[in-house]
Amino acid sequence: MKVQVVDYTSADAGQRFVESLRETGFGVLTNHPIQQTLVESIYHDWYEFFCQEDKHNYAFDPEKQDGYFAPEISETAKGHKQKDIKEYFHIYPWGRVPESLKKDITDYYQKASDLAAELLDWVEKYSPTDVAKNYSEPLSNMIKDTPNTLLRVLHYPPLTGDEEEGAIRAAAHEDINLLTILPAANEPGLQVQEKDGTWIDVPADFGHLIINIGDMLQEASGGYFPSTSHRVINPTGENAKKSRISLPLFLHPRDEVVLSERHTQESYLLERLKELGVK
Numbered sequence: 371m372k373v374q375v376v377d378y379t380s381a382d383a384g385q386r387f388v389e390s391l392r393e394t395g396f397g398v399l400t401n402h403p404i405q406q407t408l409v410e411s412i413y414h415d416w417y418e419f420f421c422q423e424d425k426h427n428y429a430f431d432p433e434k435q436d437g438y439f440a441p442e443i444s445e446t447a448k449g450h451k452q453k454d455i456k457e458y459f460h461i462y463p464w465g466r467v468p469e470s471l472k473k474d475i476t477d478y479y480q481k482a483s484d485l486a487a488e489l490l491d492w493v494e495k496y497s498p499t500d501v502a503k504n505y506s507e508p509l510s511n512m513i514k515d516t517p518n519t520l521l522r523v524l525h526y527p528p529l530t531g532d533e534e535e536g537a538i539r540a541a542a543h544e545d546i547n548l549l550t551i552l553p554a555a556n557e558p559g560l561q562v563q564e565k566d567g568t569w570i571d572v573p574a575d576f577g578h579l580i581i582n583i584g585d586m587l588q589e590a591s592g593g594y595f596p597s598t599s600h601r602v603i604n605p606t607g608e609n610a611k612k613s614r615i616s617l618p619l620f621l622h623p624r625d626e627v628v629l630s631e632r633h634t635q636e637s638y639l640l641e642r643l644k645e646l647g648v649k
C-alpha cells in the first residue's frame with residue numbers, strides 16, 4: 371500500500387487514515403483544521419529569523435534541549451557519519467521563543483496538539499483489541515498536559531556545493547516520539563522507505579498535513595504500527611538555491627507514562643538522545 375491521502379472530513383477518514391499508518395507508517399490529511407495561512411506566516415517569519423545573527427543568542431541548552439541548534443552542531447542520524455544539512459529551533463511550552471514570533475507559534479503548537487489528540491483517538495479506536503489492551507492508558511491521555519511535546523522549526527539552507535560528501539538535508543531516520551505532525555514544507559524532498567526498501571516521495575502538496583508513527587508508538591503497540599524510515603533529499607538544479615522550511619511537531623507523553631514493560635517515556639528518550647549525540 372502507498373501512503374494514503376485522506377479527506378479529514380470524510381465519513382471513513384479515521385479508518386482509512388489508521389490503515390495507512392499501519393501499512394506505511396505514514397498518513398496524509400487534506401481538509402484538516404490547521405489553517406494554511408497560519409503555517410505560511412510561520413514559514414515566512416522563521417525564515418527571516420534564520421537569516422539573522424540574533425539566532426545565536428538563543429543557542430540551545432544541552433540540559434533542557436530548547437533553543438537554536440546551529441548547522442555545526444545539528445544532528446547526525448543514527449548509523450550515519452555526516453551531519454544533516456540543517457539548522458533548527460526547538461520549542462517547548464516552557465522554553466525560550468523570540469518574543470516577536472511567540473504568538474503564531476504558540477497558537478500553532480496548541481492547535482496541532484489538539485488535532486494530535488484526536489488522531490491518537492483514531493489510532494486507538496482502530497487498533498486491534500489485542501494491541502489496544504497493552505496501552506497503559508488511553509493514547510490521547512498520554513500527551514495531556516505534557517511538557518515534552520516538541521515543535522521543531524527547521525531551516526534547510528540553500529546548498530553551496532561545499533557540503534560534505536554524502537551529506538543530505540536529513541539522513542534516513544525514524545522519529546523517537548509517539549506521532550509526528552508535519553505540514554507539507556515549502557519545498558519538496560521528504561521521502562519514506564517502503565517495505566521492500568524503495569524510497570518514494572511522501573504526497574506533500576502545499577496544504578497537506580503529514581502524520582507519521584514514531585518509535586514510542588511502535589513500542590507501545592508491540593510493533594503493530596511501524597516507525598518507518600524517512601529522509602529529506604537534496605534539491606538539484608535551480609532548486610538547490612532555495613531554502614526549505616518545515617515544522618514537525620513531535621508528540622511526547624509525560625515523563626512517567628509507561629510505553630511498554632521495558633520503557634517509560636523518560637527512559638526511552640534518554641536512551642535515544644544519547645545515541646544521537648545531543649545528550
Ligand SMILES: O=C(O)CCC(=O)C(=O)O
Nearest residue numbers: 524540555560602616618
Ligand atoms: O523536514 C521534513 O520534511 C522532515 C523532518 C524530519 O523528518 C525530522 O526532523 O524528524
Ligand SMILES: [Fe+2]
Nearest residue numbers: 543544545600
Ligand atoms: Fe523525522
